[in-house]
Amino acid sequence: MSNAIEPTLLQGGRVVDPASGHDGVADILIGADGHIVELAPGLADQCPARTQIVDVSGRLVVPGFVDLHTHLREPGHEYKETVETGSASAVAGGFTTILCMANTNPVNDNGAVTRYIVSQSEACGLARVLPIGALSHGMEGKKLAEIGDMLANGAVAVSDDGLPVMDAHLMRRALEYCAGLGVPVIAHEEDTCLSGGCMNEGRVSTLLGLRGIPDAAEDVLVSRDIILAELTGGHLHVAHVSTAGAVRLIREAQARGVHVTTEVTPHHFTLTDEAVVGYDPDTRMAPPLRSEEARQAVVEGLRDGTICCIATDHAPHSTIEKEVEFELSACGVVGLETAWGLTYRLVQQGELDLMTAVRLLTSGPSQCFGLKTGTLGPGVAADLVVIDLDASTPVEVDEFHSRSRNSPFKGWELPSRIERTLFGGRTVYLWDGAEGRVGAEATAR
Amino acid sequence: MAGTSGGFARKDLLGLKDLSAEEIGHLLDVAEQFRGLNLRAVKKVPTLRGKSVIHLFLEPSTRTKTSFDIAAKRLSADTFSISGSSSSTTKGETLLDTAKNLAAMHPDIIILRHKRSGGAALLARELPHTSIVNAGDGFCEHPTQGLLDLLTIRRSIGGFRGRVVSIVGDIMHSRVARSAIYGLRTLGAEVRVCGPRTLIPPGLDSLGVEAHDHLETALPGADVVMMLRIQQERLERGGHYFPSTREYSRIWGLNRSKLERWARKDVIVMHPGPVNRGVELEPELADSRWSVILDQVENGVAVRMAVLYLVLGGERAARSEGRGQ
Numbered sequence: 001m002s003n004a005i006e007p008t009l010l011q012g013g014r015v016v017d018p019a020s021g022h023d024g025v026a027d028i029l030i031g032a033d034g035h036i037v038e039l040a041p042g043l044a045d046q047c048p049a050r051t052q053i054v055d056v057s058g059r060l061v062v063p064g065f066v067d068l069h070t071h072l073r074e075p076g077h078e079y080k081e082t083v084e085t086g087s088a089s090a091v092a093g094g095f096t097t098i099l100c101m102a103n104t105n106p107v108n109d110n111g112a113v114t115r116y117i118v119s120q121s122e123a124c125g126l127a128r129v130l131p132i133g134a135l136s137h138g139m140e141g142k143k144l145a146e147i148g149d150m151l152a153n154g155a156v157a158v159s160d161d162g163l164p165v166m167d168a169h170l171m172r173r174a175l176e177y178c179a180g181l182g183v184p185v186i187a188h189e190e191d192t193c194l195s196g197g198c199m200n201e202g203r204v205s206t207l208l209g210l211r212g213i214p215d216a217a218e219d220v221l222v223s224r225d226i227i228l229a230e231l232t233g234g235h236l237h238v239a240h241v242s243t244a245g246a247v248r249l250i251r252e253a254q255a256r257g258v259h260v261t262t263e264v265t266p267h268h269f270t271l272t273d274e275a276v277v278g279y280d281p282d283t284r285m286a287p288p289l290r291s292e293e294a295r296q297a298v299v300e301g302l303r304d305g306t307i308c309c310i311a312t313d314h315a316p317h318s319t320i321e322k323e324v325e326f327e328l329s330a331c332g333v334v335g336l337e338t339a340w341g342l343t344y345r346l347v348q349q350g351e352l353d354l355m356t357a358v359r360l361l362t363s364g365p366s367q368c369f370g371l372k373t374g375t376l377g378p379g380v381a382a383d384l385v386v387i388d389l390d391a392s393t394p395v396e397v398d399e400f401h402s403r404s405r406n407s408p409f410k411g412w413e414l415p416s417r418i419e420r421t422l423f424g425g426r427t428v429y430l431w432d433g434a435e436g437r438v439g440a441e442a443t444a445r
Numbered sequence: 446m447a448g449t450s451g452g453f454a455r456k457d458l459l460g461l462k463d464l465s466a467e468e469i470g471h472l473l474d475v476a477e478q479f480r481g482l483n484l485r486a487v488k489k490v491p492t493l494r495g496k497s498v499i500h501l502f503l504e505p506s507t508r509t510k511t512s513f514d515i516a517a518k519r520l521s522a523d524t525f526s527i528s529g530s531s532s533s534t535t536k537g538e539t540l541l542d543t544a545k546n547l548a549a550m551h552p553d554i555i556i557l558r559h560k561r562s563g564g565a566a567l568l569a570r571e572l573p574h575t576s577i578v579n580a581g582d583g584f585c586e587h588p589t590q591g592l593l594d595l596l597t598i599r600r601s602i603g604g605f606r607g608r609v610v611s612i613v614g615d616i617m618h619s620r621v622a623r624s625a626i627y628g629l630r631t632l633g634a635e636v637r638v639c640g641p642r643t644l645i646p647p648g649l650d651s652l653g654v655e656a657h658d659h660l661e662t663a664l665p666g667a668d669v670v671m672m673l674r675i676q677q678e679r680l681e682r683g684g685h686y687f688p689s690t691r692e693y694s695r696i697w698g699l700n701r702s703k704l705e706r707w708a709r710k711d712v713i714v715m716h717p718g719p720v721n722r723g724v725e726l727e728p729e730l731a732d733s734r735w736s737v738i739l740d741q742v743e744n745g746v747a748v749r750m751a752v753l754y755l756v757l758g759g760e761r762a763a764r765s766e767g768r769g770q
Contacts, residue, residue: 203648207462209562209585209620212647279563324539325561327583 004032005425007048012057013386015039018359019063019367019375028061030382034425039376056386059419060354064096064383065361066374068263069161069186069239069311070336072098072129074120075113076105081316081403083117086336087126088438089314089402091421091429093336096127096383097366097373098314101161102134109134111149118154126428126439128373128383132186135160135174141167144174151181156369159186161239162286166192168224175225175234184235184261184369189221189246190286198327200273200288208276210327213288219245226253229260237368238262240313242287244297251306261368263311264298266335266342267408271295275408281322281329282408285315299351302360309365312339316404334402340385341393341414348415382425391417401438453755457569457577460586461627469628473596475759476744476751480596482519483746492754493522499547500526502558502580503540508718508742509580509590513556516749525552540564541571548572553757556580562620576756584618589752590717591624593745594671595632597737600744601713602668606633611663613639613697614673614725615686617646621717622673626654639663640697643686660697664707671715672699672725690724700727704735713737 010028017023017039027043029051030036038046044053067090073081081089083100090098100117102108108117114131121129133150135158137143147158158178165171165187178185194217199205201212222238226249229236241247241262253260267285272292275283283289301307315332322329343361346352352360366374373383395412397405418436421429430442452471461469482488498517502510510526517524527547540559547555554576557565562583569577581587595605602608610629616622616638629636630653638645639657649656657663664670675693687693704712714726714735722728731738 201647203651206646206648207623209583209623211584279566323541325559325567326563327561 005030005034007032007051008425009043009047009051009053010056010061010384010386011044011053012055013059013061015061015376016355016358017063017376018355019363020377022376023355028376028382028384030422030425034382036376036378036380036382038378060387060389062358062385062387063362063374063376064385064421064423065094065340066097066309066365066371067095067312067314067336067339068099068237068309068365068369070098070100070314071103071316071332072100072117073316074104075116079403080318083120083129084124084126085401085403086314086316087121087124087129089334089336089400090127091423091438092401092418092436093338094340094385094387094418094421095336096421096423097130097371098127098336099130099132099156099369101132101159103139103162107134107139108132108150108155109137109139109145111146111153114150114153114155124439127423130154130156130371132157132159132161134158135165135185136170139163141165141170144170144177147177148181151183156371157184157186157237159188159239161186161188164188164190164192164221168228171225172228172232175228175236176232179232179234184237186237186239187221187225188239188286189218189225191217191220194220198284198288199276200290202273202291204273204276208279210276215243215245215290215294218243218287219249222246222249226250226258226260229253230256230258234259236260240265240268240287240311241298241301241307242268242290242294244294247297247301247306251301251304254306262301262307263309263365264302264307265311265313266339267333269295269298269302269310269346270342271408276326279326280408281324281326282333282406282410284326284329284331285313285333286331299346302352303356308360308368310339310343310360311365312336314402316402317406318404322406333406333408334400334404335407337400337402338395338407338409338414340387340418341416342409344389344416345414382422384422385418386420388417388419389415393417399435401436453759456756457565458588458752458756459565459569459577459579461588461591461624461631462586464628464631466631466633469592469595469631472592472748472751472755473599475755476592476596476747479750479754480744480747482750483743488519489521490519491521493517493520493757496522496554496757497552498522498524498554498556498753499552500524500556501544501547502527503529504558504560504581505529506558506580508745509558512742512745513580513589513749516746517753519746520750520753522553522753541567544568544572548575554578554753557582559583578752578756581620584620584623586624586627587620588624589745589749590621591628592748592752593741594625594715594717595628596744596748597715597741598669600740601737605629607635608668609635609637609666610669610671611637611639611657611667612671612673613660613663613699615644615675616640616649616673617644618676619673625671626652630654637663637667641687641693660699660703661707664703664712667708667712669713669715670699670708674717674719675721675724694724698725698727699730701730701733715741718742
């Protein structure tokens, strides 16, 4: 596959680009280098010879989505997901940039593993995969991993996600060290002394006879880490915020000028612990699905900007981990292929406007981590998504491009449909009217 | 059985939470009839002849397992017993795989005792052709215990509406308490729970249950006091629920003087067993005039006969498959 592509014109779509505030019908010209040449109405006359023209009139065109939080499972757990299947799942869901967590086997705690993940991604060429390095050696929570080595090999942040950093001193040093290196520390905020359950603590856990996890398990560690971010000047990014208390603490800290940011997952802004009734292991995740008050608090956080992005926490698990008793099942759900539909559902419900919804998946996460993606400015890689807002998409887990099927939304009908995803100007995903084609199949007609 | 029209038409018995007052009432009526059978010289009837019942007990149990086994045998069912230590689950086989393999041998009923909440629900969902009877799942439900408690209360005090039942002890980790609460509330009784706040789970008010910190307020006016077993292992695992059994016993343990001071004269004392004498109950109390603990055990067999009979379709099935040929 050569790097040069045919110049392409996406003609006549409604282009929404939150970074510039653009919302209107326009053409997008993509050059042979796969970068955006120009965004303006009526570009057909100015196209170079042999420009491929793609009619996207009546469609929404937005920057490729950016996901700050996925688990790709390679190396080590390839039966759940690989860099390639995870990337296929990403582009089928409109994501062209995904960050992947370090809890692989071996753990991504050194430059060699980081480099391996990047090279696997380059080999499949579907999406931009940016590794997140482990915060601690082996994710054991005892000593710092070789963060600089991982950054040199392509990592963009550090985290022991999945395992909370219970040692406050280690977290202090990580924030301090990473402040100097200019990268964020992503924190899975769960005080394990307080958690120890398998679902949200409340009326539903009582009814189901399952051990509960109180909001306080999250709020206590968020409080600690805000104080440590304040002490060190580091950038604390709170992963998958789920409680009203944590949203409030982060909002107050931001107002004080502390460099703290956060994300929320589609399942936390859509579902509550009522979804656990029936013991479906695909409703088990960490943090757990919370109360309706918490759900409303995170939606409010999305609206007022406290939460700067939506992140999937895409966590593939096979039936081995999920066809068991609820308490024994693995935490986490896949999310890349349902994130946009669930986000647009909030727009349809009047919770968010379209521009905000798109921002939360594009420039929101990009700017949060200082990435050069998520916008449609000239000279930027042409990562784009074409969406039919009038269609709808049934959630058919057997049709997922991910290797795993663990979605709590199976059987749902989500509004709109992702029709085409371009990565670096190349179509990497295409809905052909009957099925979604990925990679070379997307262009072979 | 005569006079058992209407009533209970479920394939499984997973809990009392979703049962109607009519369904529970029907189960108790049928159990009452089987109770008479258990007092006869010859206790066996051919009702479930040719039916197979598997006891899948993956958690230790003496009373419940024996009670189910006697119930099944008195109905002439063939019974097969698998315990935690002899099952393939010790070789790493999952609950679902074990159950699917057992179901492939076409038993009519699998009775499951499992330490995880939702275990019986998992089997009921995945095994559409086998009746699943929950013999206790985690902290969730123990419906036949609930039914035998209800039958014992009905026989002792005559009914439920307007009656007051105080449940004392570790409500948080108790499937017995949950099944009792659901059944009692559905039948119109007033339910109080009492214990250290660390063992009272959230959300009970949504079930119409009143929480009390002390026996001094939980006992007055109660028709029934149900004492729950305090499990030593809760302390050992660092749960920080209470400092010692000595202190627990002093505050929430039941003894003669507390009963005489605060409770009605005709109150009955229940316990699901096994009793920690000297912890939740003063040693002599289990054998006192207040105690109906052995009535509970006796009623357990009748209740389990009724459940096995009804999940297989009751009269309908017995008739169509030539009962009493």
